[in-house]
Amino acid sequence: MISPPRMPQTAISDSRDSILVPRHRTPRPSTTTYDHVILGAGCAGLSLAWHLRSLGDRGSMALVDRRPGYANDRTWCYWDVEPTPFDDLATHAWTRWAVVDERGNWIESQSTRYRYRRLRSIDVYRRILDRLAGDDAIDPYLGASIRATTLEAETVAVDLAQETIRGVRAYTSARRPAALAEAARSGEAAMVQHFLGQTVRTEHSVFDPACPILMDFRVDQSDGPHFVYVLPLSDREALVENTYLFPDPVSASRHREEIASYLDRCFDVERYEVIEEEAGRIPMTTHRPNTAPGARIVPIGLAGGAARPSSGYAFVRIQRQCRRIAEQIAGNRSTRARLDAPIADRKYDFFDAVFLRALLDRPSRAPDLFARMFDGVDADPLVRFLSDRSTLTDDLRMVAALPKVPFLIAASRSTRAWLPRCLGIGSTNDEMDPS
Numbered sequence: 001m002i003s004p005p006r007m008p009q010t011a012i013s014d015s016r017d018s019i020l021v022p023r024h025r026t027p028r029p030s031t032t033t034y035d036h037v038i039l040g041a042g043c044a045g046l047s048l049a050w051h052l053r054s055l056g057d058r059g060s061m062a063l064v065d066r067r068p069g070y071a072n073d074r075t076w077c078y079w080d081v082e083p084t085p086f087d088d089l090a091t092h093a094w095t096r097w098a099v100v101d102e103r104g105n106w107i108e109s110q111s112t113r114y115r116y117r118r119l120r121s122i123d124v125y126r127r128i129l130d131r132l133a134g135d136d137a138i139d140p141y142l143g144a145s146i147r148a149t150t151l152e153a154e155t156v157a158v159d160l161a162q163e164t165i166r167g168v169r170a171y172t173s174a175r176r177p178a179a180l181a182e183a184a185r186s187g188e189a190a191m192v193q194h195f196l197g198q199t200v201r202t203e204h205s206v207f208d209p210a211c212p213i214l215m216d217f218r219v220d221q222s223d224g225p226h227f228v229y230v231l232p233l234s235d236r237e238a239l240v241e242n243t244y245l246f247p248d249p250v251s252a253s254r255h256r257e258e259i260a261s262y263l264d265r266c267f268d269v270e271r272y273e274v275i276e277e278e279a280g281r282i283p284m285t286t287h288r289p290n291t292a293p294g295a296r297i298v299p300i301g302l303a304g305g306a307a308r309p310s311s312g313y314a315f316v317r318i319q320r321q322c323r324r325i326a327e328q329i330a331g332n333r334s335t336r337a338r339l340d341a342p343i344a345d346r347k348y349d350f351f352d353a354v355f356l357r358a359l360l361d362r363p364s365r366a367p368d369l370f371a372r373m374f375d376g377v378d379a380d381p382l383v384r385f386l387s388d389r390s391t392l393t394d395d396l397r398m399v400a401a402l403p404k405v406p407f408l409i410a411a412s413r414s415t416r417a418w419l420p421r422c423l424g425i426g427s428t429n430d431e432m433d434p435s
């Protein structure tokens with residue numbers, strides 16, 4: 001990736017699929033105080049800019065990110081339980097999917113209502129950047145690392161390498177607060193999902209293009225919960241993602257070797273071409289940054305606790321969170337008002353806290369728990385549950401599918417850590433400082 005000079009820029013130049021780099025424009029005077037300073041212009045930062053503009057906000061805006069440009073760096077999949085502005089960009093959509101347990105039993109689900117959509121991040125970035133390109137009130141600061149963020153009397157000052165910019169409010173996805181350490185202190189369950197995925201092309205037809213495998217547990221479980229995710233793009237092409245749920249990092253080379261071994265063992269594929277690679281690390285915890293009313297640094301995206309704690313899915317939640325924040329701003333709320341943007345009903349935090357606790361108590365249980373969930377609950381209620389849209393009947397189906405004793409024990413332990421926060425008792429980070 002080429003590093004362009006750091007200066008405010010607009011308009012997008014596009015070199016095919018590879019990298020989108022905004023073109024330069026005249027820098028705004030350094031005395032400018034922006035209405036919005038968006039720290040981290042990835043999924044959440046760009047989505048917030050999109051939702052603000054969609055709701056008629058015309059405030060001046062700085063979009064700050066250390067990345068010099070935009071590449072196709074990730075795949076976003078989600079169930080379409082509610083519309084997002086990017087649904088039509090989906091390259092694939094499935095109504096059928098499978099989970100495979102350790103013994104090789106296939107559990108297939110067929111939805112009658114929901115599709116599991118696949119977006120390429122570059123298509124989302126392009127749509128948003130194209131729309132923002134003609135907007136003179138927006139200054140993208142790309143290739144700009146955030147050094148420090150300081151609360152001043154009426155503004156937030158953001159130190160970049162060569163200058164300081166100011167905003168009435170800042171929204172940050174740029175650095176995750178110490179969510180896992182805070183969760184550990186508060187007694188809430190926390191795990192990390194880390195993965196590396198390769199889009200592979202095989203010589204022969206091996207994948208079923210109609211059926212993604214959401215979790216295949218036919219891999220070594222001795223280090224902790226471990227599965228492979230197979231997203232078939234055709235009968236010869238798939239994103240194959242090696243995923244672990246435990247805190248210790250796994251090297252990229254180990255991930256690649258395990259993908260090779262999995263393809264060999266489970267698909268009889270020895271030779272394949274790697275077309276793309278993506279990797280990630282998602283905190284899985286019900287612990288949320290707790291902003292005070294009127295906080296001028298508002299956490300968004302993963303930093304704002306948008307990932308569903310039990311699954312790591314975040315895309316739809318990020319859209320929901322950014323839309324709600326934009327709605328609150330568009331509603332002319334005072335700058336001292338709380339922008340709390342609840343992402344989902346609190347019941348999901350409780351379910352997830354119990355689920356994570358049950359996994360942490362006995363990690364070897366993971367394949368059985370996920371298999372029971374997909375086996376015991378029909379596709380549509382399961383999708384609603386996983387996407388924060390479940391009815392009481394759906395919730396009861398889920399409870400009925402899972403083992404009672406370990407979950408009761410986990411529930412009693414989780415309640416002690418979770419209840420005080422749910423009732424608003426406990427610590428509050430008055431302002432989250434991402435510096």
Ligand SMILES: Cc1cc2nc3c(=O)[nH]c(=O)nc-3n(C[C@H](O)[C@H](O)[C@H](O)COP(=O)(O)OP(=O)(O)OC[C@H]3O[C@@H](n4cnc5c(N)ncnc54)[C@H](O)[C@@H]3O)c2cc1C
Pocket residue numbers: 039040041042043044045064065066067073074075076077078144145146147173174175278279280281282300301302303312313314315316318
């Ligand atoms: C490979 C991958 C695949 C995923 N797949 C799915 C999926 O299929 N479905 C789903 O629902 N979720 C998925 N997720 C989870 C989640 O949707 C994504 O991580 C999403 O991009 C999170 O959005 P975000 O804005 O919080 O973080 P990001 O999109 O990562 O944006 C944060 C931005 O902050 C910038 N930044 C960080 N630190 C600094 C700094 N100091 N100075 C300046 N800039 C900084 C970064 O460059 C980045 O652009 C995936 C995540 C990854 C990594």
